[in-house]
Amino acid sequence: MSTEWIPFVQLSGVSYTYEDSTSPTLEQISLEVQSGEWLMIIGGSGSGKSTLCRVMNGQLPRIAGGQREGNVRIGDIDPGFAEPGLLASRMGSLGQDPDAELVVGMVEDEIAFGPENLRVPAEEIGRRIDHWTKALNLQSIRYESVHQLSGGQRQRTALAAVLSLQPQLLILDEPAASLDPAGKQDLLRIIEDWHQSGGTLITASARWEETVMLCSRVVILSEGRIVLQGTPDELLLHHRSLLEQLYILPPRTGQSVASKAVMSAAGYSRYSDTDQNFHADHTMKADKAITRTTSKTEQHHQHSEKEHHNYYSETMSMAVPASATVVSRQPVVEVRDLTYSYSGSAAYPALDGVQFTIHVGEIVLLCGVNGSGKTTLTRLLSGLLQPPVRSIYRNGQDTGRQSIYDRAADTGYVFQHPDHQWVASTVWEECVYGIRASLNLRSRDILPESYRKEAEDMLRFAGLLERREDSPYSLGGGQKRLLAAVCQFLLPRPLYILDEPGSAADYFTIDRLLYLCRRAASQGAALLIVTHEPELFAGSGARMLTLEQGRLVEEKYSI
Amino acid sequence: MSNVMNRSVNKTLQSFTTMEIVLMALLATANAVMTMYLSGVNQLLSSIGGPIMTSSITGLYMIYGLLAYYIIRKPGTAVITYALGALVQCFVGTSYGIASALAAAFCYMVIAELIFGLLRYRRWSMGVMMLVGGAMVPIWFLVAVQMFGYSKWGMTVLSIAMIVRIASGVILCGMLTVIFGKAIGKTGLLRRFAAFSRER
Amino acid sequence: MSSTKNRPESRRFLYRIDPLTKMVMLLCISVLAVHIEHALPQLLLFAVVWIAIAIGAGQLVSGPLLRLLAAIGIPYFGLSMLSVRQGDIWWQWGALQLTSGGLEYGAVMTLRIFILCLTSVALSLTTDYRELVGALVLKLKVPYRFAYGLALALTFLPLLREEARLALAARRLRSQRKARGWAALLQTKDYMGAVFTGSIRRIQHIAGAMEAKGFGAYPDRTFYHRFVLPVSALYWMSGSVLITIMLYIIL
Numbered sequence A: 001m002s003t004e005w006i007p008f009v010q011l012s013g014v015s016y017t018y019e020d021s022t023s024p025t026l027e028q029i030s031l032e033v034q035s036g037e038w039l040m041i042i043g044g045s046g047s048g049k050s051t052l053c054r055v056m057n058g059q060l061p062r063i064a065g066g067q068r069e070g071n072v073r074i075g076d077i078d079p080g081f082a083e084p085g086l087l088a089s090r091m092g093s094l095g096q097d098p099d100a101e102l103v104v105g106m107v108e109d110e111i112a113f114g115p116e117n118l119r120v121p122a123e124e125i126g127r128r129i130d131h132w133t134k135a136l137n138l139q140s141i142r143y144e145s146v147h148q149l150s151g152g153q154r155q156r157t158a159l160a161a162v163l164s165l166q167p168q169l170l171i172l173d174e175p176a177a178s179l180d181p182a183g184k185q186d187l188l189r190i191i192e193d194w195h196q197s198g199g200t201l202i203t204a205s206a207r208w209e210e211t212v213m214l215c216s217r218v219v220i221l222s223e224g225r226i227v228l229q230g231t232p233d234e235l236l237l238h239h240r241s242l243l244e245q246l247y248i249l250p251p252r253t254g255q256s257v258a259s260k261a262v263m264s265a266a267g268y269s270r271y272s273d274t275d276q277n278f279h280a281d282h283t284m285k286a287d288k289a290i291t292r293t294t295s296k297t298e299q300h301h302q303h304s305e306k307e308h309h310n311y312y313s314e315t316m317s318m319a320v321p322a323s324a325t326v327v328s329r330q331p332v333v334e335v336r337d338l339t340y341s342y343s344g345s346a347a348y349p350a351l352d353g354v355q356f357t358i359h360v361g362e363i364v365l366l367c368g369v370n371g372s373g374k375t376t377l378t379r380l381l382s383g384l385l386q387p388p389v390r391s392i393y394r395n396g397q398d399t400g401r402q403s404i405y406d407r408a409a410d411t412g413y414v415f416q417h418p419d420h421q422w423v424a425s426t427v428w429e430e431c432v433y434g435i436r437a438s439l440n441l442r443s444r445d446i447l448p449e450s451y452r453k454e455a456e457d458m459l460r461f462a463g464l465l466e467r468r469e470d471s472p473y474s475l476g477g478g479q480k481r482l483l484a485a486v487c488q489f490l491l492p493r494p495l496y497i498l499d500e501p502g503s504a505a506d507y508f509t510i511d512r513l514l515y516l517c518r519r520a521a522s523q524g525a526a527l528l529i530v531t532h533e534p535e536l537f538a539g540s541g542a543r544m545l546t547l548e549q550g551r552l553v554e555e556k557y558s559i
Numbered sequence B: 001m002s003n004v005m006n007r008s009v010n011k012t013l014q015s016f017t018t019m020e021i022v023l024m025a026l027l028a029t030a031n032a033v034m035t036m037y038l039s040g041v042n043q044l045l046s047s048i049g050g051p052i053m054t055s056s057i058t059g060l061y062m063i064y065g066l067l068a069y070y071i072i073r074k075p076g077t078a079v080i081t082y083a084l085g086a087l088v089q090c091f092v093g094t095s096y097g098i099a100s101a102l103a104a105a106f107c108y109m110v111i112a113e114l115i116f117g118l119l120r121y122r123r124w125s126m127g128v129m130m131l132v133g134g135a136m137v138p139i140w141f142l143v144a145v146q147m148f149g150y151s152k153w154g155m156t157v158l159s160i161a162m163i164v165r166i167a168s169g170v171i172l173c174g175m176l177t178v179i180f181g182k183a184i185g186k187t188g189l190l191r192r193f194a195a196f197s198r199e200r
Numbered sequence C: 001m002s003s004t005k006n007r008p009e010s011r012r013f014l015y016r017i018d019p020l021t022k023m024v025m026l027l028c029i030s031v032l033a034v035h036i037e038h039a040l041p042q043l044l045l046f047a048v049v050w051i052a053i054a055i056g057a058g059q060l061v062s063g064p065l066l067r068l069l070a071a072i073g074i075p076y077f078g079l080s081m082l083s084v085r086q087g088d089i090w091w092q093w094g095a096l097q098l099t100s101g102g103l104e105y106g107a108v109m110t111l112r113i114f115i116l117c118l119t120s121v122a123l124s125l126t127t128d129y130r131e132l133v134g135a136l137v138l139k140l141k142v143p144y145r146f147a148y149g150l151a152l153a154l155t156f157l158p159l160l161r162e163e164a165r166l167a168l169a170a171r172r173l174r175s176q177r178k179a180r181g182w183a184a185l186l187q188t189k190d191y192m193g194a195v196f197t198g199s200i201r202r203i204q205h206i207a208g209a210m211e212a213k214g215f216g217a218y219p220d221r222t223f224y225h226r227f228v229l230p231v232s233a234l235y236w237m238s239g240s241v242l243i244t245i246m247l248y249i250i251l
Ligand SMILES: Nc1ncnc2c1ncn2[C@@H]1O[C@H](COP(=O)(O)OP(=O)(O)OP(=O)(O)O)[C@@H](O)[C@H]1O
Pocket: A018, A019, A020, A021, A025, A043, A044, A045, A046, A047, A048, A049, A050, A051, A052, A096, A206, A473, A474, A475, A476, A477, A478, A479, A480, A504, A505
């Protein structure tokens, strides 16, 4: 076939600048994808993966505006300026935020929506719906309306809606971010089948996972540029350390992630002077921020350096399992026989007879398949949903009888979907919102110096200080999660609840999250972390709970 | 003849982008939500001060269509937005019934399209918006008087109510539209729409 | 609950009537309600509508609805009654007079409002908007992109509600204090502003997702749930129109 030789997707010298930003987010990207290839774009949080995907599917600049330079071709059309809708027959694309992809209300309708637009006959649409609901395990929620779905169920639905288009090219941005392990396997199988039958595929991901080995080519993105490309084996063989520096691969065993971060930060200032080409240039966002301020004020440097040390000496001492030391056996929260049903969907309760206790200084991981009730549980614990009476006790008090204001005062909560959390228009305001509220300050009042400093340090630590004036909505997925967590950890709370904080995040984000969690635990807070990847957060003797269809089925300690 | 007209109508409709349709749908929804919250206020006002007091907030019920027109600036915007708004209200449930929702929307869209058409879709100043806001009121008021039996209130009350309504249309619909529009424009989220695109 | 949406055989008759016929019928009822000037026929019409809905939808004597009707009806009844002075005077207190004419007028108007309100309740309770979208496109030849505007608007509604609820809860969770008076008003303004900008921000993404799925690629589209107007619908529609015209002339 002659088409084998013409690249199906072709980008040459592509740069892209968002409308509100001054510097380009993508710079000089040149890329070719042959038809039948599976290209994987990997890069840390904020490296521009989503932006690149959206440039290729034409949403940038057609819908969101901004400035694009260079050439983009999909087949023989330029997606950025093509007739809207013309693309759909060739290309299916799934954005990072599945919420934004679901538009017509019911799971079945979502899946039918694309084929209907492409004038596929009804019988065929029916077949496709049957096929994809089965493949992605959506049968039980086929007639459910999308706003009642769990995060993972939404992602499955969004995937099914794209796959049912049966395009030649698929662009998937973090398609497995909120899927449970079984769902990831399902998806992998679907992708492989589809790839085998000749489809072209582009996926984006923040970490190097096992699935990478299956793709035909990898492109490594950093700060909007392509820094490496090649087959997965090749990259792993020759460029391992760079991948680690980019936080795409986990650091080698023997060193804790956190300590590694400190060490490379220390080494960083030395390197960049001597070796201009060294790619670490693109890596340490946070540490770069630190060094940059250093050159300005020596004093400041001293401070952050010291603080950094404090941070990590604490962490290291925490390497001793918390369960051994902090067992003062004081319950922070006690859940007794909690049963909860959402009004309106009464098939079976979202939570059924759940019972457990979290103690001071404990880190508890909460796992379970999509739709098993994890988010529901965290919402009840945090008070976002009104808990039933006599089920959740804090300090011996029944929270079912408290108002949300009382409940809020002692819980830090990070939403599964970070966009739901934003209350302010800039990263900075977002960060200090809680502080202002707790000091009873209005948005025009000046923040006391010590608080301001603390917030600045925290942002610097998260690598977001440079972004302080930007809207939180404009951050990359991983950055959003980190910001959401940072905002919560700025306020001392006896209980922190994080709902899937590490999904679609690179190891930088995970490292920072882990550090914050452990610090909080060492200071006597209890933590409940929802995750599909317990291995990321386990380690220091964390307890693991598993939910299955609303029941707590397993409780074990990881070592 | 009708064929030609049909085609030109079709052409007008084709010129709306998906984003504009989504915006109109969103505004229609926002209106339905607002109406729900306002219905309490409305009942309170009507039990305190009858038709005159209720009249003071009528402007708010029309704002969504005018705002859509202000942002999108294409012929036909009012027809689509008000029609969507009325249908959404029907489906959500309105205490005044489906007939009045549809009738009101019809009255508003005719006037808005007429005035903007006469101005050739070129003028979008505060004054023009206030004019349209005020002008959308009378026809629907006359219909409503019939429908809800206000005619028994007597001429004086009705004229006062009419004046209050027009004032409300001018201020709460016309003026607020421009204020809202500018505020949304400042967020930079609507640069792809006619009102805030760079070319202007 | 939602899984029964697709099993029409389990439904009562109001659910089964196609949306076009239902709209026509409800509009006919509205026209009559507005036309009738006497209490007795109005009461009859009200009873007929109420019973039809109670049987046809099977869930009408609910507390919230009664409360809604009372909230609308009582002040309205009082005002209408006192504003008309005709017939015998039954009661007088200063300038206020209760007359037989006033009573009848108040009753007619209040019942009228009730009937109008019920039409909308009937429609919103028992109609699947997707059917109406199908009907608009396939029968009334509305371009599908606009008919879909309706579907969009109606899916936005629960989404926006959920999002608004979450945003409010998020603020409270992040230790926003309960405020009073002016401060509370400012808080509300901030909050509404944030919810509204949040949804404006979504416009881009939603439009992008829709176009990515081929929305607007062709002038027409297929429908997975085909809308078929039953032959009987025509009879029902013309029947209701005829009856309405007759009653209109008689009453
Ligand atoms: N709408 C926007 N306006 C301005 N800047 C933006 C916008 N969207 C993204 N950016 C910025 O562009 C950069 C790349 O973002 P992008 O979302 O592409 O990252 P990403 O690689 O997908 O990250 P993640 O893995 O965290 O999702 C980030 O620094 C981000 O803050």
